Amino acid sequence: MAINQITRDEWRFWHRTKLAATIIIIGTLLTIVSAIVNTNEMQHATHEREHLQHTSESRFLEQPDRHPHRMVHYGHYVFRTPSTLSIIEPGVDAFTGTSIFLEGHRQNSAMFSDQRQASGMTRFSSLTPSFLLQVLVPLFIIMIGYASITREKEAGTLDIMITQGINLWHLLMGKYIALVSSGLLMLLPLIIAAIWATVNGESIMITSAFVAGYVLYILVWSGIVLAVSALSSKNSASFATLACLWIVLCILIPRIGSSSAAAIAPSPGKLEADFAVLEELRKLGNGHDAADPAFEQLKKNLLEKYDVDNIEDLPINFRGAVSQYSEKKLTDLLNEFAEKRMDEELSQAQIARQFGWLTPTTAIRSFSMMISGTSLETHHRFLREAEKLRFEFVQSLNQVHQDALSYEDDINRYTDDDIARVDADNWQVLSSFSFEPDTATTRLERSTAYALQLLFWAIGVGLCLRIAVRRIR
Template identity: 85%
Template sequence: MKVITQVTRDEWRFWHRTKLATTILVIGTLLTIISAIVNTIEIEHAAHEREHLQQTSEAQFLEQPDRHPHRMVHYGHYVFRTPSPLSIIEPGVDAFTGTSIFLEGHRQNSAMFSDQRQASGMTRFSSLTPSFLLQVLVPLFIILIGYASVTREKEAGTLHIIITQGANLWHLLLGKYFALVSSGLLMLLPLVIAAIWATFTGESLLVTSSFVIGYVLYILVWSGIVLTVSALSNKNGASFATLVGLWIVFCILIPRIGSSSAAAIAPSLGKLEADFAVVEELRKLGDGHDAADPAFEQLKKNLLKKYNVDKVEDLPINFRGTVAQYSEAKLTKVLNKFAEQRMQEELSQAKIARQFGWLTPTSAIRSFSMIIAGTSLETHHRFLREAEDLRFDFVQSLNKVHQDNLNYQADMNRHKDDKAARVNADNWQVLSSFSFEPDTPKTRLSRSILYGFQLIFWAALVCFSLRFAVRRIS
């Protein structure tokens, strides 16, 4: 152990003398610190802003004056998804999926206000989140620091001398490996501090610990890759070129190929095609605004028979409100069918892309990171489902008010006497409060197990590669 510690110290001394490694370490650490601070401020501001907007939206809905209940159905309501504590490090899909939905009767709107959808193409590359830096740039920094770890000993002839003097080659490589790992962990330090902050702001300690461990594994893997290539190469130039090539393949090409392959293997309908399919299906249901639509003839007959009357004017309930309820239920069933189909297609594509974590550690840590942080596609889909549940609940509650609290004749004559076709504003209390929370720690951890195994697989592969490199040198 003494030899390993000495080699690690010597490596750090060499980096200090050359200045290049020191400069890279300072730049890398500063970038991650600044990114973590800026992202934390932005996320905290977004969280407070969305909470305020949610409360404002609910207050505005409840403060509406006496109105026709169907006007409130179309007045609608906004819901906002507050970011999870760990999104200060890993924003995940949030920047692409949107964080707010306008809820109204007769339709399901898409999430709005996604940063990347509203940004220009170049803006996407300026978003240096902590997760992006750690997943993509920190491996490059480790390469720049350690590509010559073993090859410089070969070029200087000192490696052969060390071996002939009886030094254990494993001790030499482990010392250099620990030096590389410590440099990576130094750049990982801002993530650890941000994870501690997330714990104090409500995140589970088990989740934040697992999150940090995943990134530590990632640093171990890249440090091992750098050391293995350096040990197998004979020249600094060859080692550097090989490692940069691997970085391009692992961090850029394979993740991109993964997303493209997922779209090809599990294709989904385009928005225009999907919208046409929904419209075509909804046409069969009838127009819920028109109680005389033939689609509701059977409903009318059933109600007349149930209440033993001859015409809708004699019903003890407002037939128009009943039609609104019946139509909304049928329409929502159709909309949910298409929404679930779309979400399943998106999830299938995501799961296919995640399998590329067996081909690159970058995809593995990205999947692991998003799922643990609660910013994955599954979380976004749950937000959509919970928002839809709220939409259906308050719309149907207003339709029930329409049915039970508004006279049919006054409703029919609403264009002549608008005031008579209004109900008391106390009826707007049907709106439930909306507060979206991340998935439970148990759920997130169970979902991330496969991608944790991918990281472990890469760690084992690196260990095997190092053994192979030691045999080659010996």
């Protein structure tokens, strides 16, 4: 009963001062507007990518009769459709890109990343719902609750309440509930988005965990604000301390985490990595030149296999066999470099995520991306699935090159292009690409460590409140 009365009194005080009410309204409106804008953008992106994927597949299949190797270089696009919860948490998508051009002899990086070319402060220019909830809502909670206890101290009412025998835990819990409820109002768009995601096929376990993680984050920051207010003697001291804490926990430590990860697990730059790949590729031979010495052993093996003396007598097109052999060797090498690069990226990400033990902002950010299916791990799976499709359709075309085109016509194609064309029916080698988010179980397992970081912060805040009660007594 006493806790409820204190909570109502706190809300009445905020209503009278107007400042808290204004902050709550602004915070809630910002998150609502941001969620609406992001939802429209994500829905537009989803429909656009699905349309482009269909268009890309149709154009590939509608190509006329031509040399199969030209189709290898004609290539194909694949697009990653955003997950349902990306309307709140875009994750790494804006930085990594969501589409890839697939072609023979190379692995292209993902494209159309909105912020890859932006400045280091780009996060502050993209008011996504997750950014508002992770960074700005804690600031709003600070502005609302920094004087929760210190104003009672400055007015002398705290001593009166203690003299009258009020339970200090009741006092703190009443103010804590009021502060948490103000923060939860700003989570309203997230809750609505979670319901929308569930209706659109997302697992209820995922959406429930997603909301629960942000509720825990609000509980942590409300506890931090109340503990600092209880331990401070003046409003000014409380506000200054909390402002410094917000800067350190929401801005500095996450930034230090990413910089430390790059220093602890360094990776070569793009130019350096590209030169390393090119150096190794030279050793494999030129797949466009069947006379390259690198394919001499392949030539001997085929002549022996088919018991003939000349490549002209082979029942298959030697140039197509070279293309198939060369693409396999090249892909194995490119995959080796790609896996190494992804391991380096993941190592850096995992180091940065450990800073969640030092700041709840990093913890909720990692948790949010894992649960929503917009983490680096999901992007890496997109790259692997796209590469699998690339290799399959390129090798299928190389098979056509080998079996459906004679060696004589192939070597004379520069003098008479028409004789080196194959029927367009051979382009029916392209598998449909549909990228789905990780399963609910996988995402929950990946997010467990970061949920524990948030629980660690909740326990730490609880201990701080206990210390604050003892100090007041």
